[in-house]
Each structure stands twice: as structure tokens, then as C-alpha cells.
Amino acid sequence: MATGSNRKTKQRDALVSVLERAERPLSVAELLEAASKRIEGLGVATVYRAVGALLDDGRIDAVEIPGEPTRYERSDKGHHHHFQCEKCDRVFDIAGCLDNLRKLVPPKFRVKQHSVMLYGVCATCSR
Amino acid sequence: MATGSNRKTKQRDALVSVLERAERPLSVAELLEAASKRIEGLGVATVYRAVGALLDDGRIDAVEIPGEPTRYERSDKGHHHHFQCEKCDRVFDIAGCLDNLRKLVPPKFRVKQHSVMLYGVCATCSR
DNA sequence: TCGATAATGATATCCTATTATCAATAGAAG
DNA sequence: CTTCTATTGATAATAGGATATCATTATCGA
Numbered sequence: 001m002a003t004g005s006n007r008k009t010k011q012r013d014a015l016v017s018v019l020e021r022a023e024r025p026l027s028v029a030e031l032l033e034a035a036s037k038r039i040e041g042l043g044v045a046t047v048y049r050a051v052g053a054l055l056d057d058g059r060i061d062a063v064e065i066p067g068e069p070t071r072y073e074r075s076d077k078g079h080h081h082h083f084q085c086e087k088c089d090r091v092f093d094i095a096g097c098l099d100n101l102r103k104l105v106p107p108k109f110r111v112k113q114h115s116v117m118l119y120g121v122c123a124t125c126s127r
Numbered sequence: 128m129a130t131g132s133n134r135k136t137k138q139r140d141a142l143v144s145v146l147e148r149a150e151r152p153l154s155v156a157e158l159l160e161a162a163s164k165r166i167e168g169l170g171v172a173t174v175y176r177a178v179g180a181l182l183d184d185g186r187i188d189a190v191e192i193p194g195e196p197t198r199y200e201r202s203d204k205g206h207h208h209h210f211q212c213e214k215c216d217r218v219f220d221i222a223g224c225l226d227n228l229r230k231l232v233p234p235k236f237r238v239k240q241h242s243v244m245l246y247g248v249c250a251t252c253s254r
Numbered sequence: 255t256c257g258a259t260a261a262t263g264a265t266a267t268c269c270t271a272t273t274a275t276c277a278a279t280a281g282a283a284g
Numbered sequence: 285c286t287t288c289t290a291t292t293g294a295t296a297a298t299a300g301g302a303t304a305t306c307a308t309t310a311t312c313g314a
Binding site: 064065066067070081083086092094095096097098100101104105106107108109110112113114115116117118119120121122123126 | 193210241243246247
């Protein structure tokens with residue numbers, strides 16, 4: 001809500017940069033770890049604050065998975081879905097989507113959005 | 128783990144009955160409310176215990192949705208997915224499934240299971 | 255009908271992601 | 285360089301679902 005200013009800080013820059021470059025959705029813990037390599041002593045609260053602001057600005061989207069901490073990813077990727085590896089717990093983007101999902105729904109049900117989660121073992125952990 | 132006995136109680140009977148007859152996945156709160164109509168003073172702990180036991184026995188399955196309490200449903204329904212109404216929060220079964228999901232995944236990724244969640248407004252709330 | 259003990263219900267506790275608090279720090283305007 | 289105050293970081297507090305505890309109750313075999 002605060003329309004206050006928006007000072008440029010190294011921690012925010014680092015976090016934005018990590019999110020921009022990320023090739024998969026990252027949790028707060030992952031963000032903290034990644035950005036900590038550049039920012040000595042980065043705190044969790046700062047990560048949560050930055051994530052909150054970026055969500056408000058619509059620059060990132062939340063990827064929610066049952067029983068898992070929320071992941072975040074750039075919002076400019078277009079419609080897609082996700083895959084979670086049961087070994088390393090990482091979440092990956094899956095391009096494409098079956099849009100014929102709608103026809104599964106009974107009449108009178110209005111579908112506004114959907115999410116598809118795939119679970120299995122990722123390429124790295126398959127080796 | 129306990130291989131202990133398994134006494135027949137009215138609360139368990141009521142809960143099993145509610146789950147058997149349910150036409151959609153029910154949360155612990157919904158189970159409690161439904162079964163309370165028959166069992167005076169039914170407690171939450173009992174519902175959790177019954178649900179736990181039924182899960183162990185494989186008689187029911189958990190339906191997990193991000194940010195929502197887990198729902199439970201009979202495990203003999205066959206593969207299907209779910210729809211949640213944004214008005215009443217209820218979850219409904221959606222028959223059928225797009226099995227071509229697998230082909231969306233990059234090579235070397237092994238898909239073991241998937242879940243599809245549809246969100247929108249149910250028939251009742253559409254009126 | 256008794257007795258051993260599983261099951262129940264009320265409630266305290268845990269868990270874990272997220273938010274709030276507050277003193278210390280550091281952008282940035284002048 | 286100073287000053288103002290947004291931002292930070294450490295940590296306490298919150299929230300909500302699920303589990304543990306324990307005295308009381310009720311099931312069921314003898």
C-alpha cells in the first residue's frame with residue numbers, strides 16, 4: 001500500500017538479478033542461498049520483503065505446491081506448468097499446456113484457471 | 128504402525144459412512160460437520176485419527192491443494208482430477224484426464240504422477 | 255457382568271512458512 | 285558532509301493445520 005520511495009539497495013538488486021536469471025522457480029530459501037553468495041549476511045526478512053514487492057508489482061508470480069514452500073519466477077514466461085523432482089525437490093518449468101482441459105468439466109462449471117503439476121525424477125537425478 | 132485391535136465405534140462408523148457416501152473430497156472440517164449431525168460432541172482429534180487410519184489402510188486418498196486444508200476421498204474412484212470453486216471453496220471431482228501430459232516433459236525427465244487442478248465457479252454458485 | 259485397554263474428546267503442543275518489531279545501517283537529497 | 289528516513293537483519297510473534305497428551309469413557313472377550 002505504501003507509495004513511499006524505493007531506494008536502490010544492493011540486496012534488492014541481487015535478489016532481482018537472481019530471479020531474472022533463474023531458469024526455474026525458486027523458493028525463499030533458494031533465493032536466500034543464491035543471493036547470499038553476493039550479499040554477505042543477507043537476511044530472510046529482506047528476501048520476503050523483496051518477494052512481496054515484486055509480487056505486488058507483478059514482476060514475479062508465485063508457484064504454489066501442496067506441502068511445499070512457495071516458489072517464485074519471472075512473470076514474463078507465458079503460460080506453462082511445472083515439474084517437481086522427488087529426489088532434489090527442485091521445481092522445473094514445463095513448456096506447453098493441454099488446453100482441452102476445459103472440456104473435462106461438467107456443464108455450468110466455469111473454469112477460470114488451472115494448474116498442472118508433474119512429479120517424478122529430473123534429468124540430473126536420473127543419472 | 129500399531130497392529131493393535133480395531134474396536135468398532137459409532138464415531139468411526141459415522142466417519143466411514145460419510146466418506147463412502149461423499150460425492151466430493153471432504154476436509155477434516157467438513158467431515159467433522161457432517162458426522163457431527165449423527166455423533167453428538169464428536170471431536171476433531173477423532174476425525175484426524177480416523178482419517179489417518181483410513182489413509183494407512185489405503186481406503187481413502189488425500190487431495191492436496193496449495194494453501195488449503197487437505198481433502199479426503201474414497202480411493203476406489205479411479206484416476207481423475209479436481210475442481211475448486213472460488214466462491215464456496217468446495218472441491219469437486221472431474222472425470223477424465225489428458226494422458227498426453229507426459230509428452231510435454233523434456234527428455235530424461237521421468238514422470239511418475241501428475242495432478243491437475245481446475246479453478247473457477249461451480250454449477251451451484253454460478254446461478 | 256467384569257475387567258483390560260482401545261478409543262474418545264478437550265486441549266496443549268508442534269511445525270513451518272510468513273509477518274511484525276525495532277534498533278542499527280545506509281541511500282540520497284541538499 | 286549532514287540529515288532524514290527507508291531499508292536491513294536478528295528475532296520474536298503469528299497463523300493454521302496436524303499431532304501429542306491424558307483423564308475419562310466405552311468396547312468386547314472371558
